[in-house]
Amino acid sequence: MKITILTPEFYNYGALLIGGILKDAGYVVDVQKGFEKEVNADIVILSLHSTIHLIKYKLEIEKIKGFKIVGGPVSRVPELIFKYLPVDVVVIGEGEVSTLDLVDKLGKDLDTSELEEVKGIAFKNGVKIVKTKRVPISSMNHSLPLIPDDISSENIRGANVYIETHRGCPGNCGFCQVPCFFGREVRSRPVDEIVSEVKEFLKKGASRIAVSGGTGSLYGCKKFNKVSENSFVELLKEISNLTGPKNLTIPDIRVDMINDEILEAVRKYTNGWIFFGVESGSERILRKMRKGITLDEIRDAVDNAKSHGIKIAGSFIVGYPTETEDDFEATVEFADELMLDDYFVSIAEPIPGTALADEVSKIPLNENLLFLKGEEYKRYDLSITEERCLNLMLESYIFRRIPSPMTDELFKALVDETRSQGNHIRTVIKMITGNPV
Numbered sequence: 001m002k003i004t005i006l007t008p009e010f011y012n013y014g015a016l017l018i019g020g021i022l023k024d025a026g027y028v029v030d031v032q033k034g035f036e037k038e039v040n041a042d043i044v045i046l047s048l049h050s051t052i053h054l055i056k057y058k059l060e061i062e063k064i065k066g067f068k069i070v071g072g073p074v075s076r077v078p079e080l081i082f083k084y085l086p087v088d089v090v091v092i093g094e095g096e097v098s099t100l101d102l103v104d105k106l107g108k109d110l111d112t113s114e115l116e117e118v119k120g121i122a123f124k125n126g127v128k129i130v131k132t133k134r135v136p137i138s139s140m141n142h143s144l145p146l147i148p149d150d151i152s153s154e155n156i157r158g159a160n161v162y163i164e165t166h167r168g169c170p171g172n173c174g175f176c177q178v179p180c181f182f183g184r185e186v187r188s189r190p191v192d193e194i195v196s197e198v199k200e201f202l203k204k205g206a207s208r209i210a211v212s213g214g215t216g217s218l219y220g221c222k223k224f225n226k227v228s229e230n231s232f233v234e235l236l237k238e239i240s241n242l243t244g245p246k247n248l249t250i251p252d253i254r255v256d257m258i259n260d261e262i263l264e265a266v267r268k269y270t271n272g273w274i275f276f277g278v279e280s281g282s283e284r285i286l287r288k289m290r291k292g293i294t295l296d297e298i299r300d301a302v303d304n305a306k307s308h309g310i311k312i313a314g315s316f317i318v319g320y321p322t323e324t325e326d327d328f329e330a331t332v333e334f335a336d337e338l339m340l341d342d343y344f345v346s347i348a349e350p351i352p353g354t355a356l357a358d359e360v361s362k363i364p365l366n367e368n369l370l371f372l373k374g375e376e377y378k379r380y381d382l383s384i385t386e387e388r389c390l391n392l393m394l395e396s397y398i399f400r401r402i403p404s405p406m407t408d409e410l411f412k413a414l415v416d417e418t419r420s421q422g423n424h425i426r427t428v429i430k431m432i433t434g435n436p437v
Helices: 014-022 058-063 080-084 094-106 179-182 190-204 229-243 262-270 282-290 295-305 324-338 355-362 384-399 407-435
Strands: 004-008 028-033 043-047 067-069 089-091 119-125 128-131 161-164 209-212 272-280 311-318 340-345
Touching: 004 014, 004 080, 014 028, 014 043, 014 067, 014 094, 014 161, 014 262, 028 128, 028 295, 067 094, 067 209, 080 089, 080 119, 080 128, 080 407, 089 094, 161 324, 209 229, 229 262, 229 272, 262 272, 262 295, 272 282, 272 295, 272 324, 282 324, 295 311, 311 324, 311 384, 340 384, 384 407
Parallel strands: 004 028, 004 043, 043 067, 067 089, 161 209, 272 311, 311 340
Antiparallel strands: 089 119, 119 128
């Protein structure tokens, strides 16, 4: 029995991990990226990381022959998957145990009569969707990922691969899927296993490594404000010894999860960048997001990182439910005050299974600012939310530590990026609210 694990746009770490588990169990398995090459397998496991994939790749998935299983971040709401895709089974949440049990159960004849015995999956029985019992929390000790030969050509925000260091987050951010998917207890992998995995990726040709798992500095600790700096610092040091500092990045750290020792380790063992989730300059919206941080904590973290000579990027979210023009202006002013090295601006995306998705699904489209036309950029046909997104992007090039000139080419690129985000998230909102897409 041949198994293909397919990732639409880039090699998801989770897909590579499932591949390694199945291979170690004796199955013939390969990992494929994109739909250009014909899929020829008995079982096809689709690793989908975005809600939009359910319609973006619907035609390609329909053409695939074989028993089709869907896993990945989209699996939190299997009803949505079955609504849009002709697949056989959805693996809900962490898939290490469920996927192997499912493949073992299917056997050579792909018999689906005993699927209810497999924990952590959903399948259709006629028109009814059956969800089996949940799988206990997965162990963080697992097989090496199945690494593709062309991993060196991968570019995910500048890295060839994001190595998973831990799972779970004790936070409560309404827009984040990490606690929903992995739980709120932090489970960290042993340093030696992570190092062994990095070595395998390097042998396969990867050079640029990012450590992931949500908030990077949660590694080795259990809750916020209890940073286990020794574990995190040791981890960075060990990986950096293999990759070199310039090729190691730390994508995300909360502003309340740093201290001097961690910042010094970031400066010494990585490419010297830190990425803070600022999100908003409005205290009210931060509370609405359930972010659990204050503007003063953000200011202190930024000042502290600057004092260590670290470059700082910040993420900002616009269009969160109930955001007013005053809230948005407060965000612009705060972003200006911080004077970061780089800014990432995004429209609030309601990922199914999150509190944000639940709230957005209850807002009529004719009251959602992403569906209401703006007045400032009429010639570009942008919504109110899109105009805010574009404005913050434009302003960010002025008040960063090294300002960049605004050219016609850059302005067009930012308008295109804004439109792309707006179209994407409008589609997601229609999907989760049951409106035609």
